[in-house]
Amino acid sequence: MTADLGYGMTLVALGLAVYGSIAAGAGARTGRLALVESAQHAAVGVFVLVTTCFALLTYAFLTFDFSVRYVATNTNLGTPFYYRITGVWGALEGSIILWSWMLALYTIILIVRHREGARELYPWALATMLGILAFFLLVMTVAAPPFQRQVPVPADGRGLNPLLEDTGMITHPVALYLGFTGFTVPFAFAMAALITGRIGDTWLALTRRWTIVAWYFLSLGLLIGGWWSYHVLGWGGYWAWDPVENAAFMPWLTGTAFLHSVMIQERRRMLRLWNISLVILTFGLTLFGTFLTRSGVIASVHAFTQGSIGVLFLSFLGLVLLSALGLVAWRWEAIRSEGELDSVVSRESAFLLNNVLLVAAAFTVFFGTVFPLLSEAVRGVKVSVGAPFFNQVNIPLFLSLVFLMGVGPLIAWRRASLDNLTRNFLWPVALGIVAAAAAFALGVRSVLAALTFATTVFVAVTIAVDFTRATRSRLRLGESLLPAMGRLLLRHNRRYGGFVVHLGILIIALGVMGSHAWSVQTETTLHRGEAAELAGYRVRFDGLTAVEESNHLKVVGAFTVSNGKPLGVLRPAKKFYPQEQAPIAYVDYRLGLREDLYLVLGDFARDGSQATIKLQVNRLVSWIWIGGLVLTLGAALAILPERHKSA
Amino acid sequence: MNNNRRHKFIAGGLVIAAALGYMIYAGVTQSAVYFVTPAELQAAPVPGKAYRLGGMVVPGSLKWEPKSLDLSFTLSDGTATVPVRHKGTPPDLFGEGRGAVLEGSWTADGYFKANLIMAKHSEEYKAPHDQNQAGYRELIKTLRGEGR
C-alpha cells in the first residue's frame, strides 16, 4: 500500500512540476499573471507531495516495512532507530528524494522572497527551477523509484552499509546537497536574465545571498566529509582526491570564483559574461557531480550502483549546458561589459587572477578525474592519476590563491599607486618574511611549509592592518574600543564577514600543511603487554574484548597510551556485520590542538594474544575543523541584512 | 578595450594557460598509473613503472607474518600469475579467492612490490551469512574467555 501510494504521489508531483514550469514560462512570455500564480500553486503542490513522500518513506523505515524494496535493502531488524531515519538518504533512491525535496524547498523560498521584487526575472526563474525539479522527479519515477514493491516480502532486510552508521551520515549529505541544490537558484536567475535580456546587475544582486548560503553549505559538506573520512575510514587521511570527492570540490572552486567575481561586476560593471558563464559552469558541475556518483562511469570508493540513471543524468547535463550556453551565445552582444581593466596592479586584476586560478584548479581536478576515460578513449590504455598529480598541480595554485586573499581586499581599485601599495603591504610582507625566517630558524626545512607560513602570516597581517586602521578611525571620532569594533563588523558585515571567512581558510591551510609535512606513522605487531613508541607516545597493548550489539559483533582492543604522563586508554575496534563481506575497522584517536594520536586495529590473533596496529601521529589536523568553525562564523556574518552602506 | 591592452590580455592568458598545461603534463607523466592484468604485466614488465594490477588472490598462496609485517601472495587472472609482496596489514576485504587491486611497481627481483592494496567490493555480493556468524561467535567466545 505504502509503495503504491508513494509511487502515485511521485507521478502527480512530476506532472505538477512539468505543468508549473510550462505555466510560469508561458506567463512570463505573455505577461499573464494568472499563469504565474497557477505555477506558484503547482510548486506548493509539488513541495507538499515530495514532503509527504519523504515522510512516507521514513515511516516505512521506522516500521520495518520490508514490502518496500528500498527499505529491505537498507535496513534490517537490528538497525538502530536513528540510523533508520538517516538511512532514508543512505543510498541512491533516497538521495534523489532528498535532492528533490531540497529543490522544492528552495523553490518555495524563492517564491516567497522574490515574487514581489523581481517582476521580469521571477517568472522565468520559477520556470527554470520547476523544470529542474521536474527532471529529478522524473529520475525518481523512472530510474530510481524509492517505492518499488518487494515481492515476496523478505523476513529480514539487508541492513545499512555499516560505514554509514555514523553521525557524519546525518550531516554530510544534507549539508552537501543543500550546497549543490543551492546553486540552482543563481543559475535559474541567470537563465531568467539571459532569456529576458536583462543582463545587468539585477540578477546578481538578487542572488548574492543565495550564493553565499549555497557556497557555505558546500564548504561545510566538504569539511564534514573530510572529518567523516578521517574518523571512520581508518586510513588517517581526510581527502583522497577520489572522483566523488573531486565531483563536490569542482563546483566549490568555481562557486568561490563566482562569489568573488560578482563583486567586480557590482563595483565596476565588468566581467558580466564571465559571471554568467561561471554560474552556468558551477551548476553544470553540480549536475556532473551527481552524474559521476551515480553512473558508475568512473570507479570510486563512494559510487552508488549504476544503471539507466547515468544516461538520464548525462542527457540532462547535456541539455542544460547546451541550452544555457546557447542562450549566452544568442545574447552575446548584450552581455559584453562596459568597464575596462585599467591596470594590472589593481583590485580588479587581483580578483580576476583569483578567478583564473580557481578555474584552473577546477580544470585540473576535472582533467585528472576524467583522465582514465580520456586515455582509454584516445590511446586504448587504461591509466589513472592519483593524489600525487592533484597535489603537485594544485598546491602552487592554492598557495597563490591564499596570497591573493591578502592582496585583494586591500589593494586599490582601478590602479594602485606605489603609495597605496606601501601603505597597505609593507608590514604584511615584512612580517611574512620574518615568519619564514623564524620557521627556518625553528628547524622547518620544507620549502613548502615555510612558504605556507609566510603566506598565511602575510594575509593575517593584512587583515589586522585593515581592521586596526578602520577601528582607529572610529576611535578618533570618539567611540570607545569595543563598540567601535562591534559597529565596524556590523556596518560592514560583508567585508568583515569575508575577512573572517578568509581567516578560516588560513587556519585550514595551516592544518593541511601541518598534516602533510609533519605527520608520522608506524605499523607493528604487539604481544599482550608490549608497547610501541612513536613521536614521544608510548602505546601498550593490554588485550582484546568482544561485545555483541544489536546488529553486529564488535571486537575491541585496549591500548594504554602515555607520553611521560598517562593519557588514558584507546579502544580501536573491528565490527563484524553479518551482511558484510568483511569486518569494518573503527579507529580510536586522541585529538589535540597540536597533534592527533590515531590508532587502527589491523589483524589480531584469535586468542587475543597479539594485535597488529597502525599508529599515526597527525599534526595540526584539528586546525582544519577549527578553521571550518571560523568559516561558519564568517559566512553567518556576511549574510546578515545590511544596515546601511557607508564608505 | 583598446587593441594594445587586449593583446596584452590575450598574451597573459596564453602564458597562464601554457604554464598550467605544462604543470598538468608534468603531473600526469610523473604520477600516471597503468592498469594491467597479471597476463599483461608478465608479458612486458617494466621495473620501476607504476602499475595498478587487478586480479584474484590465488587460494593457498597467502602468507602473512604479523611480527615482520610481511605479506606475500600470488595474484592471478586465470592465465598468468604474479608474485606480490607488501609490507603491512592487508585491508579488511582482502583474502584468498577474492579480487584485489594493487598499486605498486615491478621490481628487478621478479616480484610485484605493492604499496597499496585495495580489495574489490561489489554491492551485489553477500558474504556467507551463517558461516561467518558461526566463526565470529566462536571468536567472541574465545575472546570472552580470555578477556576475563
Place this chain on the structure above:
Amino acid sequence: MKRLWRWLIPVAVLPVLALLAYGFKVSPRDIPSPLVGRPAPAFALATLDGSPLSLEGHRGKVVVVNFWASWCYPACYEEAPVLERNWRGYRARGVVVVGVDIQDKREAAEKFVADFGLTFPVAQDLKGTVSVDYGVYGVPETFFVDRKGQIRVKHVGAVTDDVFRATVDRLLAEPSAP
C-alpha cells in the same frame, strides 16, 4: 563571420559529453576466475526432495550451476524467476539448471523454492565443500558448464534473461564430446 564564433561556446561542450558517454561502454565489473576453461568440479548432493544430484548425471548437457541463498537479498530474489523461466524454456533442448543453496536453513530454503515455484533441482551444500571447490565467495554466482564439462562462464551477481540466453545459446551451438 565574427558573429558565428560565439556559437563555438555551446558546441565546445559536445566533446566532453561524448567522452563521458564513452564511459558507459567501458565499465567492466568482471573478476577473472581461475576456473574458467577448466573442468567443472564434480559434486554429489541430494535435492530437497531427496533425489541424488550430481554433475556426472548431466554429462552431455549444458549445465547452469547457480549458487544462491535465501538470505541473499535482493539479487537472488531477482534472478530466481529468471532461472525458473529459462529452465522451463530450455529444458527440452538439453539444458539443466541446478541450484546449490549454501549456508542456509532447510526451512528457509524450502520456503524460497515454494515462493518462487522453482522446479529445477535444488540441493543444499551442507558441508560447504561444493562452494569451496567452485571458489564461491559470495552469492549469487552462476557457472555455465558446457557439454564437455568445462566451466565456460562465471557470472557474478543476479543472472538476467539476456545473459542466460546469450550464454546458453552459444554453448548449445557447440558440439558435445565425441
